[in-house]
Amino acid sequence: MPLYAERMRRIGTENAFKIGPHIVAVASRGTPVIKLNLGEPDFSAPPWVKEEICRQVARDNSHYCDPKGILSLRQAIARQINTTRGLSVTPDHVCVFPGGKPSIGFAQQIYCNPGDEIIYPSPGFPIYESFIRYIGAVPVPLHLDEQSNFTCAPEQLAALISPKTKLIILNFPSNPTGGVATHDQLSALAETILSRCAPDVRVYSDEIYENILFDGQPHLSIASMPGMEKITIISSGFSKSFAWTGGRVGYAVLPTVEEADAFKTMNINYFSCVPPYNQEGAREALENAQSGPWMAQMARTFETRRDAILAELNAIDGVSCQKPGGAFYLFPNIGGVCKRVGALDAYDDLPPETRRTTSPATLFQMFALYHHQVAVMDRRSFGAIGTDGLHYLRISIAADLETLQEGVRRLAAAGDDGEGFQRFMAQGEHLV
Numbered sequence: 001m002p003l004y005a006e007r008m009r010r011i012g013t014e015n016a017f018k019i020g021p022h023i024v025a026v027a028s029r030g031t032p033v034i035k036l037n038l039g040e041p042d043f044s045a046p047p048w049v050k051e052e053i054c055r056q057v058a059r060d061n062s063h064y065c066d067p068k069g070i071l072s073l074r075q076a077i078a079r080q081i082n083t084t085r086g087l088s089v090t091p092d093h094v095c096v097f098p099g100g101k102p103s104i105g106f107a108q109q110i111y112c113n114p115g116d117e118i119i120y121p122s123p124g125f126p127i128y129e130s131f132i133r134y135i136g137a138v139p140v141p142l143h144l145d146e147q148s149n150f151t152c153a154p155e156q157l158a159a160l161i162s163p164k165t166k167l168i169i170l171n172f173p174s175n176p177t178g179g180v181a182t183h184d185q186l187s188a189l190a191e192t193i194l195s196r197c198a199p200d201v202r203v204y205s206d207e208i209y210e211n212i213l214f215d216g217q218p219h220l221s222i223a224s225m226p227g228m229e230k231i232t233i234i235s236s237g238f239s240k241s242f243a244w245t246g247g248r249v250g251y252a253v254l255p256t257v258e259e260a261d262a263f264k265t266m267n268i269n270y271f272s273c274v275p276p277y278n279q280e281g282a283r284e285a286l287e288n289a290q291s292g293p294w295m296a297q298m299a300r301t302f303e304t305r306r307d308a309i310l311a312e313l314n315a316i317d318g319v320s321c322q323k324p325g326g327a328f329y330l331f332p333n334i335g336g337v338c339k340r341v342g343a344l345d346a347y348d349d350l351p352p353e354t355r356r357t358t359s360p361a362t363l364f365q366m367f368a369l370y371h372h373q374v375a376v377m378d379r380r381s382f383g384a385i386g387t388d389g390l391h392y393l394r395i396s397i398a399a400d401l402e403t404l405q406e407g408v409r410r411l412a413a414a415g416d417d418g419e420g421f422q423r424f425m426a427q428g429e430h431l432v
């Protein structure tokens with residue numbers, strides 16, 4: 001009898017957590033690594049949030065609490081959602097989780113039977129794809145392309161909808177591209193979904209980057225489009241908006257109370273509840289009047305970095321990068337660089353079983369890390385299905401400007417270092 005259940009062969013992972021040991025290995029040779037791989041803001045959580053957590057711990061608020069989330073936090077979330085999305089949800093529609101992530105897998109488990117189809121953005125947050133086969137559902141990637149600045153046209157979505165479609169995942173502003181859909185695009189997507197899908201199909205709208213938007217754009221949610229609140233799950237959290245990834249507080253707002261209670265049942269089965277002192281910190285984050293200006297200032301800092309780095313990236317021969325409208329990532333096309341250093345040919349020469357687990361952009365990513373000490377993420381880390389011939393990197397701008405500029409210089413140097421790339425390939429290590 002095998003040790004592991006068969007389904008374990010079908011689960012994926014988030015490579016952002018896999019690259020850490022490689023960075024440690026490179027840094028231990030004595031050259032510091034420029035880390036542009038990070039998916040968390042390089043800020044500290046606001047002092048009023050930290051003070052509230054300390055106050056709550058001091059008053060011993062560290063016992064089991066409501067598995068759906070403490071009422072005061074759910075009330076604050078409902079108020080915030082109603083104000084920003086023009087909806088009328090109640091605290092009973094809200095369920096709180098340890099971060100934005102758990103509700104992705106929970107939604108797949110709650111709504112989908114084996115064989116059901118899940119449409120999700122690619123490139124997209126890796127957990128969308130990694131969980132689908134684990135629960136026996138069928139992954140249907142919605143490929144977002146560079147020409148539309150990584151948004152999508154309703155026809156692209158329409159072409160993927162079938163009678164088996166059960167869940168449609170959307171994410172604007174997007175990780176890893178920073179793509180933001182316009183009002184017209186969201187409205188057209190909503191019309192497509194409402195006209196083509198059965199009423200029990202759900203849209204999981206991941207809005208975790210809702211407060212990191214550039215160029216004066218407001219956050220728009222597909223849940224605000226007519227008819228959509230009945231079928232949309234809004235997911236968000238405190239990791240990105242408040243630079244508080246370790247706090248592990250996120251939430252989903254469900255179309256019905258019954259569905260929110262189904263998510264609560266998952267909470268009870270997996271972890272009972274989210275630490276109450278952190279939930280009070282999250283409530284304070286939403287209620288404190290200083291939070292709005294604080295988030296706006298963080299977003300302005302990311303916007304300044306975006307503008308500075310975009311030009312420098314686009315100046316590299318073989319790189320073209322779109323201007324992201326939000327989040328804190330740039331997603332350059334590095335097809336020209338892969339060709340220049342020989343990564344396309346090197347990939348073609350690999351044995352088929354290695355080719356299945358890597359890509360030219362992955363080879364360049366690992367080469368840049370091991371030979372030029374700069375860490376970034378590759379295209380495959382954001383959905384691997386159907387990505388042959390797509391050569392991109394994700395560059396996180398969650399680092400100060402000087403670090404970012406040095407990182408871009410190192411990427412440019414890696415792109416010019418064809419000989420070094422040949423040596424890297426000849427060593428035959430770290431190819432995946």
Ligand SMILES: Cc1ncc(COP(=O)(O)O)c(C=O)c1O
Nearest residue numbers: 039099100101125175208237239
């Ligand atoms: C699009 C997206 N959704 C969800 C998450 C998960 O956030 P959390 O750390 O709060 O679980 C992330 C984190 O990177 C993300 O980028």
